[in-house]
Structures are given as structure tokens and as C-alpha cells.
Amino acid sequence: EPEVTQTPSHQVTQMGQEVILRCVPISNHLYFYWYRQILGQKVEFLVSFYNNEISEKSEIFDDQFSVERPDGSNFTLKIRSTKLEDSAMYFCASNRDGGNSPLHFGNGTRLTVT
Amino acid sequence: AQRVTQPEKLLSVFKGAPVELKCNYSYSGSPELFWYVQYSRQRLQLLLRHISRESIKGFTADLNKGETSFHLKKPFAQEEDSAMYYCALSPRGYGQNFVFGPGTRLSVLP
Numbered sequence: 001e002p003e004v005t006q007t008p009s010h011q012v013t014q015m016g017q018e019v020i021l022r023c024v025p026i027s028n029h030l031y032f033y034w035y036r037q038i039l040g041q042k043v044e045f046l047v048s049f050y051n052n053e054i055s056e057k058s059e060i061f062d063d064q065f066s067v068e069r070p071d072g073s074n075f076t077l078k079i080r081s082t083k084l085e086d087s088a089m090y091f092c093a094s095n096r097d098g099g100n101s102p103l104h105f106g107n108g109t110r111l112t113v114t
Numbered sequence: 115a116q117r118v119t120q121p122e123k124l125l126s127v128f129k130g131a132p133v134e135l136k137c138n139y140s141y142s143g144s145p146e147l148f149w150y151v152q153y154s155r156q157r158l159q160l161l162l163r164h165i166s167r168e169s170i171k172g173f174t175a176d177l178n179k180g181e182t183s184f185h186l187k188k189p190f191a192q193e194e195d196s197a198m199y200y201c202a203l204s205p206r207g208y209g210q211n212f213v214f215g216p217g218t219r220l221s222v223l224p
Contacts, residue, residue: 043214103202105159106157
């Protein structure tokens with residue numbers, strides 16, 4: 001069964017540095033998402049992406065965040081200048097039909113900002 | 115705004131006992147409801163969705179629109195059911211985000 005893949009599995013960075021988290025969604029999916037989960041807290045929506053543009057974003061997704069689909073397979077999340085509170089597990093997800101079909105999640109990238 | 119609540123952070127039951135994980139939602143429209151499960155060190159994966167009305171790994175969930183609930187049930191818990199369970203809501207429509215509840219950690223004791 002096809003899976004969403006994320007790299008790296010763990011990223012450690014210093015405060016103020018830029019990070020790029022990478023995801024390869026399932027190939028025939030059209031909608032892509034980023035969620036995050038701070039340790040011990042719930043899964044929070046960051047952004048959804050469809051047809052090469054952001055379709056929805058949360059309050060968390062401020063100007064420090066950006067997403068891109070640089071080619072036909074990758075979907076990236078960039079944090080321009082990381083803060084300590086950005087430390088979390090970041091999950092990429094994709095689905096075929098937006099809100100009408102289940103999300104398929106990647107294994108996540110654990111981001112640690114020191 | 116849509117919201118999902120799961121009142122229990124932790125639920126412990128003995129093997130073979132019935133289990134019910136509670137989920138309530140608030141949404142003005144007609145949502146789709148899902149249960150996701152996260153086993154230790156694994157990704158979030160879909161357990162079941164209300165429109166399919168199927169039983170997965172012995173779990174069932176019924177959407178009660180009057181009570182705005184979507185409780186997850188299993189008559190006889192197994193140790194391998196120990197995991198984090200997340201109830202999630204998707205507003206009907208394309209490209210709209212899923213809203214997750216805070217999760218319930220189920221611990222099935224031998």
C-alpha cells in the first residue's frame with residue numbers, strides 16, 4: 001500500500017535558523033496538509049494545499065511558515081526563523097478528495113529547536 | 115467553528131472488558147467523523163469513518179447527531195488495542211481541514 005513519506009525523521013536546529021521539512025505525498029492524491037503535535041498536546045492543523053496554492057491555514061501558520069510543491073512529488077514546509085516553541089512533531093498528510101476522504105499520514109518529523 | 119472533545123485523557127481497562135472512548139463534536143453543518151489510532155512509535159492511521167459503518171479490529175462507532183457524539187466501542191478489549199485514539203471531524207467540502215480531538219490514551223491491562 002502506498003504511504004506518505006517524510007524526511008528527516010528527526011531534525012535538530014538552533015533558534016533563528018531556517019528548516020525545511022520534506023514530504024512525498026501519495027502519488028494520486030491532490031490535497032496536502034501539514035499538522036503539528038507539540039509533545040503531550042493534540043494534533044493541530046497548520047495548512048492545506050491544493051492546486052499549487054494554500055487552500056486554508058490556521059493561526060499558527062504565520063509569516064514564518066511557508067509551503068511549496070517544488071516538483072511533481074515533494075511537498076515542503078519551511079520555517080524561516082525557528083523559535084523554541086516550534087519544537088514539535090510535524091506530520092504531513094494527503095488525501096484524494098479534500099474533506100471527503102480520509103487523511104493518510106506520514107511518520108512525522110520531530111523538530112527540536114535549541 | 116468546529117470543535118472535537120474527548121473527555122478522557124487516559125482510559126485503562128482489563129483485557130476482555132468492554133471499552134468506550136467518548137467523542138463529542140460541535141459543528142453547525144453535517145460533518146464527516148473519523149477515528150484515527152496511533153500505536154507506539156507509528157504514524158497516525160485511519161481506524162474507521164462513520165459513513166462506511168464498518169467494524170475494524172472489532173471497533174465500531176455510531177454517529178449520534180442528536181447528541182453530537184461519535185463514541186468508539188469495542189466489546190472485548192485486547193492488549194494490542196493499547197494506543198492513542200483521536201476523534202477527528204472533517205467539514206464536508208474540498209480542501210477543508212480536519213479538526214482533531216485531544217486524544218485518549220487507551221491502556222489495556224493483562
